[in-house]
Amino acid sequence: MFNNSSKILFIMIMIVGTLITVTSNSWLSAWMGLEINLLSFIPLLSDNNNNNLMSTEASLKYFLTQALASTVLLFSVILLMLNNNINIEINESFTSMMMMSSLLLKSGAAPFHFWFPNMMEGLTWMTALMLMTWQKIAPLMLISYLNIKNLLLISVIFSVIVGAIGGLNQTSLRKLMAFSSINHLGWMLSAIMISESAWMIYFLFYSFLSFILSFMFNIYKLFHLNQLFSWFMNSKILKFTLFMNFLSLGGLPPFLGFLPKWIVIQQLTNCHQYMQLMVMLTMTLITLFFYLRICYSAFMLNYFENNWIINSQFNNFSMNLYLTFSFFSIFGLFLISMFFFML
Template sequence: MFNNSSKILFMMIMIIGVLITVSSNSWLGAWMGLEINLLSFIPLMSDSSNNSMSTESSLKYFLTQALASTVLLFSSIILMLNNNLNMEICNSFISVIILSTLLMKSGAAPFHFWFPNMMEGLTWMNALMLMTLQKIAPLTLISYLNANNFLMVSVILSVIIGAIGGLNQTSLRKLMAFSSINHLGWMLNSLMISESIWLIYFIFYSFMTFILIFMFNMHKMFHLNQLFSWFMVSKSFKFTLFFNFLSLGGLPPFLGFLPKWLVIQQLTFCSQYSMLMILMMSTLITLFFYLRICYSAFMLNYYENNWIYFVKFNKFNTNLFLILTFFSTFGLIFISLFFFML
């Protein structure tokens, strides 16, 4: 088990790896940053109270990322040789291979097979880093490539698989994993439109994901039946939970609708109505299973189990969560009023 100073050191190295990848001007430097990021994240994954599942998840993550890194390095070398020696190798084919490795690193469909099962063995803090911080470097490298046709296929598969995969899930970590895949499809689509819209979407998605995972980690929740049991403990917890769920799903007038609003507006300007229809239908499916959970919580009586006990939580954490929930719930209204006044 690592102490807190060691964990902070690994997190700093992980952030340095992301910065090296983002600021690199060659594929070799980007690969080096990805490897630094990988080797600093694996000790954080394996250092967990659930030793068997965390070790299995760290091994799955290492094998998947090592495979993607090997193919990325090989493709980068071929691409550099092709540019320097004028070899008769199609650059677009190499770009598709590089894009596939980056999609595998980020967990996008159709290379998402490792992501939900690996999320099941992580702690909430590691899951938060995997769904937010670990996606910055691959998505930044994807923006450098010109393979929009293959990227569009990945967008469609990501939003569909992310929406359908979360329908019958009872594990909160797998539910968040499929939600991340769905949002990743939206982010890839925004990346095809404008990098500024992608950055806005990623910031808002990270904020909403942080609120939910902060709450799950504070209450030590991992399954849906734990949520229903806690409704007997706190009524305010019930409302704040599902306000954040609906905000993450993108339901207006919550804050989570704002980044999707920007993507919908740009797709309308570009007359990409078929892609817009697919994205909106996937969001409706996502909102369906969120609202189904909400309906069960608000409309049905759920009696307290014998093993439920009351815990006195940190007042600072509770107040911080309520403040973040307030911004997640009413943030869109304040932002709209601000731009209306301008």
């Protein structure tokens, strides 16, 4: 059990660890930053104030997976230092591939994704949000330094396929968000292959949309799909904005979530990567299929609803914050288009 001050301290240490990794000028100091980040995030995972019996299992899975990735990364860094300083003949491409594989394992990209969906099932929404967003910054930044095209291409294809197929029959919202995160990670890795700034733009938009949904789920304590159809019957605005945010996260135009995909599509087209783009777009259509399947009945005019009313746990500030963010999520593409048109 941790109080709020302890949680804030761990979050600050976690932020410092990520900043050390991002700003480091050597692989050893980057590894140290990743370890500081790991050791500060584990207490946040194992905090079971919400009486979640799976939180301890999730923290153990995270520790074992990240420890394995850190061991491989440190071993690769040592081999690289031996190659540079003592002139021992070591295949540098093999060493770089080991480093890249360990970083893909840390970020949860396919085919190294085995730990990610099951671990998400044992987290609260706020720790899940941190895992889906902040914990990916340092590995993705280091991956952008290596940028091994062949291995990245394999991971991109696997990530978009696993993220699309894995979410089809899910009833757990946390696993649904986990597979969505894997799919979006494939798009971010694809952006890394092309541009240094494109993946950062994509990451910022993805973090914003994930925050909106996680904020809503955390307020209402929603964890399964069947809860969505009985908890928002007393508020049509909340229901429609929630499902439109789902579609925005899936990248359906004209919502804001389509903008980062638009940027990546344009850059892949300029680089003539048509086969890769076709696979990514096909898998994105599958993700949109199961998002639309969730939203379809709620958008119907003759949809039969339950008659009972559940008291809302929103206060005025939370409601205004959620509706403001949802407004930018739903109409953001229009606003940005108007801004550039005015320029």
